[in-house]
Amino acid sequence: MDRGRMALAVLLLLCVWLPVSLQCSVSENQIGQVTRLLNIMVQSEKSSAASGSTPNPSILLALRLASYHDTATERAMLGRLQADAVKRVQEGLEFSSGTVALYCLGIQACCADPSLTSAPGLTGGKKTLNLAELLEKKLKEEIENIDSKNFPLTNYYQVSLDIMALCMMGKPVTSHSVQRLIEASDNGGFSYGGKYSVDTASVAVLALTCVKRSIKAPDRMVLRLKIQNTLDHLIKNILQETTSEGLIGNVYSTGLAMQALSVTSTSYNCSRTIQTVLERAGSGSFENPMAASQITPSLENRNYLELNKLHCEGIQKPLPESTLPPPHPTVPEGVITVHYRVENSITENTFNDIIDVTVPAGSSLLRVMEEAAKISPVKFKFTVEKSSWGPFVTSIQGLAGNAEDRTYWQFLTGKDALEQGVGDYKPFNEEHIVAKFSKY
Ligand code: B12
Incomplete structure (x- = not known):
C-alpha cells in the first residue's frame, strides 16, 4: 500500500473508531452530575455512620474509583467495614458470600489487606480476621449447593462477585467454580423469572475477565479458551439488550454493563449511553445511593478490575460540593x-x-x-x-x-x-x- 492510501485508511479507521470509543467518559461540563452523585453517596455514608447502620461497600468502591475524593469519609468507611466484618463473624450474623466479596473489594480499594482484617473487639486470641479465607469458604458453599441442587445458595450475581474478589486478591479460583459459572451462563442461570439479568451477566464478565488475565500456566489454556468463548457469548447477550436510547438492560444495569463492555474492549455507541444516563440522572433516577454507586464508575470510564491498583497516598483531588440543584420533579399537589x-x-x-x-x-x-x-x-x-x-x-x-x-x-x-x-x-x-x- 502506498503512503497516500495508508494515510486514507488510517483516517477512515479513525472516523469509525473515534465516535464510538472516545466519549467513554463524561466531558468536563458534564462532571457536575457525577460530583452530585458522589455527594449523595458521601452524605448517605455519613448518616449511616451517625445512626450506627451497616456500611454499604458498593459506595466505598464507587468513591474510591472516582477522580474526586472525600478522603476522611473514605478512611472512616474502611474502618467501619473492617469493624462490621469482625462483628458479623464474631456474632454469627448474616454475611452472604457476595457481601463478603464486596467487603474484600472495598478493603482492597483502600490499599488494606482483607486477609489481615483487624478491629477493636477482636477476641479469642485472634489478632486478625482472614476475610479472603472466609470468602473462599463461602464460595465453596455456593458451589456445593450448585453441585447438589443445581442453583447457588444466593444467586449467580453473588457467585460472580465471589470469583471476581478472590481473583482480584490473587487467590486461586478452582477450575470447577469457573466451570459452574460457565455452565450457568449457558443454561439460563442468569435469568430471574425468565428475564435475562444484564447485571448478572456483566458481573460474570468482570469475574471471568479477571480469571482469564490471571491464567499463565500452559496446562490451563483449555480453560482460558472456554472462558473466552463464554465472554464472547455474554457480550453478545449484553449488547442484545441495548435499547433504542442506548440503555443496556434497564437504567440500573447500564453501569455494570458499561464496565463489562469496557474490560473486554467492546466498541459500542458509548456517548449515546452516557447521554441517556446523564438525562436520567438529571431527572432523579439515581437518588438512591446504591443506584448512584453502580453508575458513577462507568461515567468516568472506571471499572471494578482496577480496584487493586488505586493510589491511597498523596494528595487526591478534593470532592467539591455539588453546585447542581437536586432534580425537582414539579412538586406534586393534591x-x-x-x-x-x-x-x-x-x-x-x-x-x-x-x-x-x-x-x-x-x-x-x-x-x-x-x-x-x-x-x-x-x-x-x-x-x-x-x-x-x-x-x-x-x-x-x-x-x-x-x-x-x-x-x-x-x-x-x-x-x-x-x-x-x-x-x-x-x-x-x-x-x-x-x-x-x-x-x-
Ligand atoms: C438477585 C436479584 C434479585 C432476586 C433476589 C433474591 C435472591 N435469591 O438473590 C429477586 C429475583 C428476588 C429480586 C427481586 C427484585 N428485584 Co432485584 N436484583 C437482583 C440482583 C440481580 C442481584 C442482587 C444481589 O444479590 N446483590 C449482591 C448482594 C451482596 O447485595 P445485597 O444488597 O445483599 O443483595 C440483596 C438485595 O439486593 C435484595 N434485592 C434484590 N433485588 C432487590 C430490589 C430492591 C428494590 C430491594 C430493596 C432489594 C433487592 O436481594 C439481594 C439478595 O438477598 C440485582 C442487580 C444489581 N445491580 O444489584 C437486582 C436489582 C437490585 N433488583 C431490582 C429490582 C427492581 C427488583 C424488584 C423490585 C423487581 C420487581 N419488579 O418486583 C424485586 C424486589 C421486590 C420486593 N419484594 O421488594 C433492581 C433495583 C433497581 C432499583 N433502583 O431499585 C436491580 C438493580 C436490577 C435492575 N437492574 O433493575 N432481585
Missing part, C-alpha cells in the same frame, strides 16, 4: 388514587385482593402499601427487610418468599415489572399496581 392488588396463584391457598388507596401525590409505593394495611390489615399486612437498595418486601398477607423455593413478591405496573423497589417507586394517579407472588 392526592392520587392507586388501585392496589395482591395476588397469589402459586401456593395452595390462593388469593386475589384489590383495594383503592388515596395518598398524597408524590408518595412512595411503600406509603400506598402502609395505607392499604391500615384500612384492611388482614389482607394487606406486609413485612420488609432492610437492604442496600432499601426496603425489600418479604411477605404479604402472611405469605413469605423464600430462597429454597425461589419465590418472592414481584411488583408490577399493569403487566410490566417495576424497575424500582417500593421505597423508591412513586405511583401516579389511577395506576394499577400488582404485588404478585412469583417464582424466579
